Amino acid sequence: MILPIYVFGHDALRRETEPVTENTEAVQTLISNMIETMRAANGLGLAAPQVGRTERIFVVDLLPLADELHADGVEFPEQPMVFINPKITWESEATGKFEEGCLSIPDVREPVRRPERVQVEYLDRNFEEQSYEMGDMLARVVQHEYDHLEGVLFTDHLSAFRRRLLRRTLRQMANGDISAEYPLRTADGDTIPAAA
Numbered sequence: 001m002i003l004p005i006y007v008f009g010h011d012a013l014r015r016e017t018e019p020v021t022e023n024t025e026a027v028q029t030l031i032s033n034m035i036e037t038m039r040a041a042n043g044l045g046l047a048a049p050q051v052g053r054t055e056r057i058f059v060v061d062l063l064p065l066a067d068e069l070h071a072d073g074v075e076f077p078e079q080p081m082v083f084i085n086p087k088i089t090w091e092s093e094a095t096g097k098f099e100e101g102c103l104s105i106p107d108v109r110e111p112v113r114r115p116e117r118v119q120v121e122y123l124d125r126n127f128e129e130q131s132y133e134m135g136d137m138l139a140r141v142v143q144h145e146y147d148h149l150e151g152v153l154f155t156d157h158l159s160a161f162r163r164r165l166l167r168r169t170l171r172q173m174a175n176g177d178i179s180a181e182y183p184l185r186t187a188d189g190d191t192i193p194a195a196a
Contacts, residue, residue, distance in 0.1 A: 003037045003051040008105045009174025009187035012049050014151040017056045019085045023127040034059045035080050041182035043103045045141045047148030050104050056085045058145035074136045082125040090119035098140055100154045106180040112157045114143050
């Protein structure tokens with residue numbers, strides 16, 4: 001089932017998330033719905049707070065970029081990836097800047113500086129413990145989605161000057177003056193259907 005994605009200004013994006021304690025049918029259904037929602041929105045990642053949930057879960061799917069990444073010699077694990085109760089245990093000192101966007105902040109893209117490599121410990125969809133060191137696009141997407149579990153948006157990483165320049169756009173978004181090719185849930189709780 002495709003779920004509405006909560007947009008900038010909704011409290012759900014800032015709420016504290018809770019660890020998942022057991023592998024239930026409800027958790028597996030949420031994961032399936034998140035993957036379907038992410039793919040329908042042409043996203044590379046989606047975190048539970050973006051669909052109004054508090055579980056510490058996010059999903060990642062780099063397949064839309066597979067040809068481009070493989071052409072650059074970038075390898076990555078089988079997709080999609082499911083991260084349950086993830087913890088970033090190491091970050092490289094080397095950082096890089098790359099333009100990011102977010103399904104919860106449609107049509108806004110800004111360069112964000114992040115560590116180039118990270119080590120992440122997490123449970124996969126089968127609730128098996130995993131530890132994975134990653135770089136390139138996977139590291140960036142994972143850090144972006146991990147931020148969502150901490151109530152952090154990519155715009156929080158921008159300079160005060162860049163945030164001021166975006167203030168009007170973000171205010172309009174929070175007020176529901178927004179559309180996307182996927183269903184949205186506004187700060188007021190209204191649902192905006194996918195644009196035709």
